[in-house]
Amino acid sequence: MKNIILASSSPRRKELLKRYNLDFEIIASQIEERVLPYEEPVQVVMTLAFQKADDIAKRINKDAIVIAADTVVYLDSILGKPKDEEDAFHMLGSLSGKEHLVITGLALIDTSIGKKIVDYETTKVKFRELTPEKIRSYISTGEYKDKAGAYGIQGYGDILVEYIIGPYSNVVGLPIAKLDKLLEKHFCMKIL
Template sequence: MEKIILASSSPRRKEILNRFNLNPLIVEAKIEEKKSYNESPEQVAMALAFEKALWVCNKFNNEEVVIGADTIVVLGNRILGKPKDEEDAFRILSLLNNKEHSVITGISIIRANTNIKIIDYESTLVRFRHLSEEQIKRYINTKEPMDKAGAYGIQGYGEVLVEKIDGCYSNVVGLPLGRLDYLLNKFFNIKIL
């Protein structure tokens, strides 16, 4: 079995990979997440995923497979990151209220000590229901929004906020399984299922 390293501290990504018995070693990438405003949201997500994977990859040298991912939420052409505090969470959720937005996850997979480096992304459209200020405040009181891009988690209480999605559900959670399985299989001969 290949040794898989997840370049992320996301409990959701770890849980997804563990569900398929990949049991990755978790190594958080210590990068400064800078966003370049002359790049498309897809380029931003892929660049951050690659930086994370490369940073962690440099700590290994036995051809381990390192997976980096970065999920961003995009409304129009604005990237909405993780909220700084509850007031910021309210601002972000109010922006998304009754609107459609994109959730984009950049994926980078690198085999340590080789030149094999793959970068790709997945995009999913999500539409929020019309929410009252009271509903948004009650959701913020769950504390769930605080560590999530776009200030919500579709796999938790945040599912109530969503009217519909068009695309990959696991992408909205933070790791697009279908795309990841395709890339691991094609380039690394690793099958998730």
């Protein structure tokens, strides 16, 4: 089996991959994530995932499959990571009682042959109606930090969600079934 490199410092992505006893190395990408206002969310996540994978592929000196991902929350516009508690409060308030999309771009590069695959996954998430008190209570956990859309479904954020349609692992940040499908189809590898 080829070496696998996860181009991410995300503890959530690391935990998702570790579940499958996959032997992989983590090398975080150092790209500056820039989003232009006119870009569609699918274009954004696929571009950023590719830039992360390409950054690592160019920096390493070994044969490997580099896996990178980028996730956004989309409701009328892209909701990035909140700057502070007030920003998180406004984001969560805007999601209250509504459906939004969680979109993850995936990029895989085989450094030995230069093969590059880019794809994406989408999950629809519906939030409960949230009172200002419920939002403040969630923010007080600190979990909103460094999370697209200011929540983490795998933690306390689960209480905010009424339902999801699509892959749960995508909302966490790494669509495992899609990744397995891409590895199998394009690189003759399986996660499980």
